[in-house]
Amino acid sequence: MAPSLLYPKITTPTPSIIHSSGNYLTTSDGRRIFDASGGAAVACLGHNDPRVKEAIVAQLNQTAYVYSPFFTVPAAEEVASFLTESTRGKMERVFVVSSGTEAIEAALKMARQYYTELSEPQWQRTRFIARRQSYHGNTLGSLGAGGHKLRRAIYEPILATNVSHVSPCYPYRDMKEDETEEAYVTRLAEELEAEFQRVGPETVCAFVAETMSGTTLGCVPAVPGYFKAIKAVCDRHGALLILDEVMSGMGRTGTLHAWEQEDVVPDLQTIAKGLGAGYAPIGALLVGSRVVDALTKGTGSFLHSQTYQGHPVACSAAVAVQRIIRDDNLLENVRVRGEYLGALLKERVGGHRHVGDIRGRGLFWALEFVKDKTTKEPFPAAEGIAQKVHRTGLEKEHCISMIPGSGVADGVNGDIVQIAPAYNVSREDIEMIVQRVVGVINAVFGEE
Numbered sequence: 001m002a003p004s005l006l007y008p009k010i011t012t013p014t015p016s017i018i019h020s021s022g023n024y025l026t027t028s029d030g031r032r033i034f035d036a037s038g039g040a041a042v043a044c045l046g047h048n049d050p051r052v053k054e055a056i057v058a059q060l061n062q063t064a065y066v067y068s069p070f071f072t073v074p075a076a077e078e079v080a081s082f083l084t085e086s087t088r089g090k091m092e093r094v095f096v097v098s099s100g101t102e103a104i105e106a107a108l109k110m111a112r113q114y115y116t117e118l119s120e121p122q123w124q125r126t127r128f129i130a131r132r133q134s135y136h137g138n139t140l141g142s143l144g145a146g147g148h149k150l151r152r153a154i155y156e157p158i159l160a161t162n163v164s165h166v167s168p169c170y171p172y173r174d175m176k177e178d179e180t181e182e183a184y185v186t187r188l189a190e191e192l193e194a195e196f197q198r199v200g201p202e203t204v205c206a207f208v209a210e211t212m213s214g215t216t217l218g219c220v221p222a223v224p225g226y227f228k229a230i231k232a233v234c235d236r237h238g239a240l241l242i243l244d245e246v247m248s249g250m251g252r253t254g255t256l257h258a259w260e261q262e263d264v265v266p267d268l269q270t271i272a273k274g275l276g277a278g279y280a281p282i283g284a285l286l287v288g289s290r291v292v293d294a295l296t297k298g299t300g301s302f303l304h305s306q307t308y309q310g311h312p313v314a315c316s317a318a319v320a321v322q323r324i325i326r327d328d329n330l331l332e333n334v335r336v337r338g339e340y341l342g343a344l345l346k347e348r349v350g351g352h353r354h355v356g357d358i359r360g361r362g363l364f365w366a367l368e369f370v371k372d373k374t375t376k377e378p379f380p381a382a383e384g385i386a387q388k389v390h391r392t393g394l395e396k397e398h399c400i401s402m403i404p405g406s407g408v409a410d411g412v413n414g415d416i417v418q419i420a421p422a423y424n425v426s427r428e429d430i431e432m433i434v435q436r437v438v439g440v441i442n443a444v445f446g447e448e
Contacts (some may be wrong), residue, residue: 001233015027015028015031016028021048023047025038033394034401035401036401036419037401037418038278038422038434042273043292043422044277044321045424046214047421049277052317053279054320055316056279058316059313061088064312073312075312076310078319078378079094080094083271087257091287092289093287095302096282096283096284096314096315097283098310098314099137099282099283100137101138102137102139103285104145107285108141108145108243109329109390110285110287111267112125113304114240118294122238125205125239126162127205129166129207130165130208130209131168132168133147134148134208134209134244135151135214137214137246138151138353140158143159143161149411150412164199164239166188166192167434169226172357175223181224181225184223185223185225185229189208189230189232196233196239201239206267208238208409211262212253215403218408219364221360224302227262227264239298240290240438242269242270243258243259243270245270246283247273249271249272250274251418252274255331266287270286271283272372275322276321280318281311282314325423333425334362334423337429338360338363341421342362345367345384348437354373355368363419363420367417367437367441368408368416374445378402378408378413379414380413384406386406387404387406389444390402392439393436397439397443398439398440400433402418402437403419403420
């Protein structure tokens with residue numbers, strides 16, 4: 001019988017997982033794969049934690065579903081309170097959805113509505129500025145905000161035309177040899193200022209950026225002072241700052257919110273993956289006081305809703321996940337193990353002729369592969385290097401799952417793999433991860 005499931009490659013079934021526990025995924029053919037990617041940086045507690053499952057069952061025994069525009073439940077109130085308190089009140093309200101993409105859609109709508117709510121409405125503000133080699137989701141609105149050439153390509157004719165893109169903060173490829181970090185930041189801020197002027201500062205709703213880039217660029221931490229300079233440009237023109245922490249937030253980089261390490265506070269923030277750790281689909285939009293005040297004094301409502309927003313089971317799972325992260329002191333583990341992971345990767349594969357850069361923060365690291373290490377020439381996209389590394393990792397000789405990414409160099413060429421293990425990994429786990437990564441790299445490229 002032909003399969004009914006639509007696989008990513010229609011004629012190629014993906015491995016079937018019949019059990020998961022801790023850091024391991026067991027396939028139907030008997031492989032035990034170490035999940036060093038957490039899916040897509042989602043499973044931050046590993047798999048099958050009994051405490052989260054107990055919370056889900058308890059919620060099912062109370063209320064499985066209500067329609068959030070009509071009703072609320074204690075779990076939704078609890079997760080929202082936790083999130084606002086985690087920002088020390090800097091983000092005042094929370095809109096709970098079912099994915100990161102939905103959170104970005106809500107952020108774009110919220111930014112637009114904000115300007116219509118002011119005492120003197122600014123209806124001319126309809127534009128957004130984002131960054132090249134960025135990714136913000138796969139619906140038409142979020143895809144239009146992102147700058148991923150390959151994912152946008154066939155949909156370009158139906159994407160919104162009110163988004164323009166500037167350079168990402170990508171020092172490995174874009175910072176000049178004789179340029180200081182301070183000068184690089186100044187240059188990027190000047191580019192953003194020039195884009196405001198090109199499109200008309202009075203037309204821009206917001207600047208949208210990943211606080212720490214995800215798979216489309218590969219775990220690139222911002223240069224010190226970058227976001228502070230970018231926020232100054234936005235403030236100068238009355239535009240909002242939207243920070244996308246769908247992948248990098250909720251502890252992945254060593255603090256609950258990645259922006260805590262950047263000396264800025266966004267006006268709107270999106271989160272998802274680490275919020276519920278994959279136990280239920282959940283994401284959220286966090287709303288700062290500037291926006292909350294405008295809506296409160298204006299219509300008093302957000303003109304947007306979705307069927308599963310604030311889903312009780314998802315909220316209950318998220319509350320349990322965040323409680324475990326707090327009680328087990330996992331943010332400290334992310335910082336300590338993350339530092340060791342980065343150091344060990346650099347020690348073991350940093351000298352490989354095809355590993356151009358190793359970068360990251362917390363338990364969020366990427367290796368960028370190059371054809372020529374001196375010139376930083378990327379492999380052609382046609383060679384599919386990132387996917388080849390990923391597939392090789394899944395083979396029984398290696399049994400490790402990593403996240404592949406393509407187009408990092410110029411939107412088309414350039415390959416990375418991400419390593420984003422669970423927050424509770426041990427020192428021994430880190431050593432195993434690196435040992436298996438070394439084996440995969442040598443299998444794909446040959447030894448140094």
